[in-house]
Amino acid sequence: MPNVMIRRRDDGNLLFYVAKKDMEETIASVETDTADTWGGEVALTDGSRWYIDPISPPPSFPTTLRFKRAD
Amino acid sequence: MAKMTQEETQALIQEVLEVYPEKAKKDRAKHLAANDQSVEQSKKCITSNRKSQPGVMTVRGCAYAGSRGVVWGPVKDMVHISHGPVGCGQYSRAGRRNYYVGHTGVDTFGTMNFTSDFQEKDIVFGGDKKLDKLIDEINELFPLVKGISVQSECPIGLIGDDIEAVSKKKTKELEKPVVPVRCEGFRGVSQSLGHHIANDALRDWVLSNRDGDNSFESTPYDVAILGDYNIGGDAWSSRILLEEMGLRVVAMWSGDGTLPEMELTSKVKLNLVHCYRSINYITRHMEEKYGIPWMEYNLFGPTKIAESLRAIAARFDETIQANAEKVIAKYQAEYEAVVAKYKPRLEGKKVMLYVGGLRPRHIIGAYEDLGMEVVGTGYEFAHNDDYDRTMKEMGNATLLYDDVTGYELEEFVKRLKPDLIGSGIKEKYVFQKMGVPFRQMHSWDYSGPYHGYDGFAIFARDMDMTINNPCWNRMQAPWLQSSESSAAQQAAA
Ligand code: SF4
Numbered sequence: 001m002p003n004v005m006i007r008r009r010d011d012g013n014l015l016f017y018v019a020k021k022d023m024e025e026t027i028a029s030v031e032t033d034t035a036d037t038w039g040g041e042v043a044l045t046d047g048s049r050w051y052i053d054p055i056s057p058p059p060s061f062p063t064t065l066r067f068k069r070a071d
Numbered sequence: 072m073a074k075m076t077q078e079e080t081q082a083l084i085q086e087v088l089e090v091y092p093e094k095a096k097k098d099r100a101k102h103l104a105a106n107d108q109s110v111e112q113s114k115k116c117i118t119s120n121r122k123s124q125p126g127v128m129t130v131r132g133c134a135y136a137g138s139r140g141v142v143w144g145p146v147k148d149m150v151h152i153s154h155g156p157v158g159c160g161q162y163s164r165a166g167r168r169n170y171y172v173g174h175t176g177v178d179t180f181g182t183m184n185f186t187s188d189f190q191e192k193d194i195v196f197g198g199d200k201k202l203d204k205l206i207d208e209i210n211e212l213f214p215l216v217k218g219i220s221v222q223s224e225c226p227i228g229l230i231g232d233d234i235e236a237v238s239k240k241k242t243k244e245l246e247k248p249v250v251p252v253r254c255e256g257f258r259g260v261s262q263s264l265g266h267h268i269a270n271d272a273l274r275d276w277v278l279s280n281r282d283g284d285n286s287f288e289s290t291p292y293d294v295a296i297l298g299d300y301n302i303g304g305d306a307w308s309s310r311i312l313l314e315e316m317g318l319r320v321v322a323m324w325s326g327d328g329t330l331p332e333m334e335l336t337s338k339v340k341l342n343l344v345h346c347y348r349s350i351n352y353i354t355r356h357m358e359e360k361y362g363i364p365w366m367e368y369n370l371f372g373p374t375k376i377a378e379s380l381r382a383i384a385a386r387f388d389e390t391i392q393a394n395a396e397k398v399i400a401k402y403q404a405e406y407e408a409v410v411a412k413y414k415p416r417l418e419g420k421k422v423m424l425y426v427g428g429l430r431p432r433h434i435i436g437a438y439e440d441l442g443m444e445v446v447g448t449g450y451e452f453a454h455n456d457d458y459d460r461t462m463k464e465m466g467n468a469t470l471l472y473d474d475v476t477g478y479e480l481e482e483f484v485k486r487l488k489p490d491l492i493g494s495g496i497k498e499k500y501v502f503q504k505m506g507v508p509f510r511q512m513h514s515w516d517y518s519g520p521y522h523g524y525d526g527f528a529i530f531a532r533d534m535d536m537t538i539n540n541p542c543w544n545r546m547q548a549p550w551l552q553s554s555e556s557s558a559a560q561q562a563a564a
Contacts, residue, residue: 005355010366019267019352022120022454046112062359 004050007062014061016044033058041070075446077468080105084470087482095124102473106465113458119473120454122260128477130497131451133256135159137265139222141349142273143252145169145300145325146333147179148217150209153186154202154234155224159256160186168514170304171327178215185209194230199237206241206249217330218248220272228255248330250276261452261474262427263348270352273333278353280334292318292387293339297354297365298346298429301326303519308526309345309370315401316384316394324350337361341386343368345522348428348457370522371530372437373406402524410440413531416539418442420490423483425449425475425498426512432461434493434512437521441531446487449475477501491538506546508537 005017006027014027025048031040032054039054049070059065075083084103088096101118110116123129132140135153140163143151153160165182173179187205189198206219219241221234238251252272254265281287294313299306306326313320321339322332336342342354342365354365366386368379377399384395420443424431431448438445448465449472450457458471465471470483477498484492484507492502493512502509510516510533518533520526 005359007355007358017355019355022456024456024459062355064359 001066001068003064004067005062005064006059016042016050042067074466075105075468077105077107080468080470083483083486087479087486090478095127098124099127099476099479102475103479104471106462106467106469106471108462108465108467110462111459112455113462114455117458117471117473119450119458120260120263120452121474123474124476129451129474130477130495131260131474132262132265133225134254134258134262134265134268135222135224135256136163137262137349137452138252138254138269138272139163139265140167141262141300142266142269142325143220143222145171145181146220146328146330147171147173147181148215148329148331149220150180150183150185150213150216150218151220151222152202152205152209153184153224154198154221155187155226156189157186159224160184160222166514167300168303168517168519169301169326170307171301176213180213180216189224189226194226197230197232198227199232199234202232202234202237203241206237206245210245210247216247218250218277219245220250220252222252223255225256228253228257248276248280263452263454266349266428267352270350270356273353274356277330277333278337278357282337287335287338289321289338289340290319291340292391293321294318294341294343294383295322295324295336295339296320297324297342297344298348298350299323299326299522300346302513303515303517303521305520305522305526308520308523311525312370312376312380312398312523313343313383315398316380317391318383318387324353337363339363341366341383343383345370345433346429347460348453369433369436370526371434372440372527373402373410373524374440375433375436376524376527406524406527409528409531413535414442416535417531419444420538421446421487422491422493423447423470423487423489424512425451425472425480425492425494427451428453428457430493430512432457432464434521435464437527437530438534440527441534443491443534446470446489447472447483449473481505491534506543508540508543510534510537 002018007015009015016025016027025044025046028043028045030042037054037056038058039052042050050067051070052065052067088100104117139151161184164184171179171181175182187198187201193201221238234251238249241249250272254268258264296306299309306323310320322336342363344354344365344367347367357363358365369375380395384392422438422443422445431450435445447470491508493510495511495513499509499511515521521530
């Protein structure tokens with residue numbers, strides 16, 4: 001369950017950053033991303049998948065959240 | 072030598088690795104790569120931030136070096152205690168050339184060495200009392216000190232001293248921040264973890280000191296320079312460009328920096344990050360906590376400077392954007408003259424770099440402005456995210472080496488035959504004795520600054536006087552020379 005900092009990049013994409021692992025990946029898709037909920041399964045561009053219980057209202061970025069590995 | 076292909080570079084790496092035992096070979100192979108710009112994620116082709124192999128020569132430092140030497144050391148109005156035995160601080164004293172203004176020993180303490188000078192009895196009975204007394208002494212002898220940081224050396228972690236408790240107590244007593252930093256040298260694989268620990272200490276003990284205090288009048292143009300340690304005056308030659316653009320530089324982290332400046336950083340509008348590796352942790356934290364955006368920039372060489380100034384200006388209004396153009400135009404004649412003078416003397420020369428946090432990728436542009444080419448580059452203590460950024464800057468099939476060993480670097484130099492090597496003091500004399508022109512790129516070889524337009528002129532001059540120095544034709548003893556070569560030399564001299 002790593003602590004992940006999510007921030008918005010200049011091009012609007014979300015970045016998924018795990019300090020402990022020096023991992024800085026772009027988020028490819030988020031299962032639920034609506035006006036009132038954000039979360040579920042999150043897929044990164046490197047192919048890995050992570051999970052977080054949907055949060056409502058959606059958090060404002062940047063913020064640090066705890067994710068689980070989905071696979 | 073013609074440009075190498077991907078296969079040739081790979082073959083070179085394999086050849087160099089040949090002498091290692093099987094296990095070491097397998098490990099080292101992961102740290103060496105031929106650059107491939109099409110690879111998006113560096114971790115697919117190069118491994119970094121791992122423990123060095125026992126038995127090889129590495130030039131890495133320790134976590135204490137990363138915290139005391141790099142991040143905290145330049146904060147000039149604080150005293151940084153090298154807590155533990157005397158050597159760690161004394162042998163690294165004033166070695167980084169972080170320039171600052173002030174009266175050393177009165178209101179600034181940059182080049183001084185403070186240590187608790189541990190003896191056997193401190194190891195056996197603990198050093199907390201000594202630390203307590205030492206802090207009082209510092210405050211009495213140097214009443215203008217703004218704060219004190221306690222930089223742990225290895226033994227502190229081993230004997231389990233409670234420097235946090237002492238620091239808390241002294242913070243109250245002196246009414247000045249006393250910051251414990253747990254940067255014992257054995258933590259992590261290189262100085263890099265020391266940067267992180269230093270950032271975390273700044274976050275926990277400094278950054279929020281003025282939360283809720285709104286007496287500081289901010290403007291919409293407030294920025295902070297982060298990750299510029301003012302080596303040879305680098306931060307100064309950067310700062311003037313930002314100020315000419317109409318921005319107000321509130322803080323410099325940490326070259327020529329002060330504690331109050333750092334405390335005020337939470338009030339700025341934009342954080343400008345030069346050395347990403349050593350300071351990104353705190354900028355990410357400030358973005359999350361205070362909503363301050365951050366961006367990386369690069370002030371080496373006119374091409375990158377113009378790019379960076381425009382990118383910075385784009386974060387502000389049209390006045391600043393127009394000013395950025397004015398600044399670039401103002402210096403145009405100056406840097407064009409530098410290029411016109413030195414490019415003919417340096418064109419086509421090949422460079423290999425092996426440095427620390429940002430320079431293996433940031434300086435590439437400056438060399439290219441002079442018509443030179445970087446054929447190999449590598450970091451002592453980078454992480455994946457650094458190589459992600461580097462692979463875009465380097466040409467295809469150029470050599471990347473992570474935590475390179477003394478042997479590997481020598482072999483690569485023998486095969487690639489660069490015209491110049493840029494690395495540190497530990498490499499310098501090896502390569503000079505091999506007859507290869509060399510510049511120290513940590514300390515600018517006692518020159519500098521190299522940042523900004525002013526720095527570029529100095530950079531170009533230094534590279535020229537190193538590469539085109541007549542001494543390189545005199546590497547052979549006169550009685551061993553053939554008659555033509557000595558005639559050629561006479562003509563050249
Ligand atoms: S590794 Fe330990 S003993 Fe050596 S310089 Fe670093 S802190 Fe000092």
